[in-house]
Amino acid sequence: MTEPQESTTDPIRGRIAREHLNIFSRLPPVYTASRQQGAKFLARCGNLSTVEWRTLWDLHEAGPMTIRQLAVIQRADHSLLSRALPDMRRKGLVTMARDRSDGRQTIVKLTPAGRAAYDRAAPVMARRRAALAEVFSAEEIRAFVGYLDRLEAFLRLPVETHFETEETP
């Protein structure tokens, strides 16, 4: 009744089944799927990249800020922004001005075109979050986020933590 090649596919299936419960293995595909879904939503409302969308959103919500602040909010390396922003300026979405009171900093600000791009994208991206909210209740989201918090805390522990002799004498 079962396929004759079962002996060949079995170890593969077994492997997949076991990895299903491995959080570390699950993360990359889930993250990637999220990135792709986000990109598809963005494709429907202009041609913003993920980084661009996040940046427009942050600037819209929190007002003009420095590159570092953007990086802090997005929890990404500042170099990611440092590379993305000149392109966004070229596209007319933002302005970048050296801070007069602190010459190291660059203050990034939405332009009218940037605001327009935000306005075009925002409802579509809001729809995405609304769609998620149809699948997860607010309570479930909180629980899920709680797991993410705890996982992240674990992931950011210094690695040595896990290699010290942990015998409590």
Place this chain on the structure above:
Amino acid sequence: MTEPQESTTDPIRGRIAREHLNIFSRLPPVYTASRQQGAKFLARCGNLSTVEWRTLWDLHEAGPMTIRQLAVIQRADHSLLSRALPDMRRKGLVTMARDRSDGRQTIVKLTPAGRAAYDRAAPVMARRRAALAEVFSAEEIRAFVGYLDRLEAFLRLPVETHFETEETP
């Protein structure tokens, strides 16, 4: 009592606080942290990359297989493996042989050196999973994975799903 600059930092903090509950925003940093932690663990036991480690592990657990099967297990694009494997062969970790019965396929197999590299890395990576298990009970892992399953199912829905007029007449 509060800092005088609160008016400046407030919108930033507010933004961070609000994004904290946004699953889509939380995923990239969590994924990235996991990748970095994995890389640090791997740095302690040889110099395998993430992809290399995953591949050695899969081959060790499920035996020789094709590039496609590796990609399926890892839920990644075949091109990722297609690029990584020649390097691994060059390092002597695997052999790649054209399948005699199906000339399209390449069968990847662990070499003794590959097995040795696996044996070196495996205990360290097992320790990582053990450390996670100290922080999450088996039950919690199941619940967490359940959320990931549901999220992934949502993320892989065709995008149009979310744009059809969903008024049930």
Place this chain on the structure above:
DNA sequence: AGAAATTATATGACTTGTCACGTAAAATCA
């Protein structure tokens, strides 16, 4: 004030991951 340390940004090199497209081998179907 001057030296030393810190901070903000830029940039090169790299990993993980995608998609699109080309080619060869295999499977299907007429």
Place this chain on the structure above:
DNA sequence: TGATTTTACGTGACAAGTCATATAATTTCT
């Protein structure tokens, strides 16, 4: 059997991210 479709793999081009290092401006310390 021969034409068409499918499948496996390779490869170029790209996005998102990192780290390390350099430079300039600011802050801190003596």
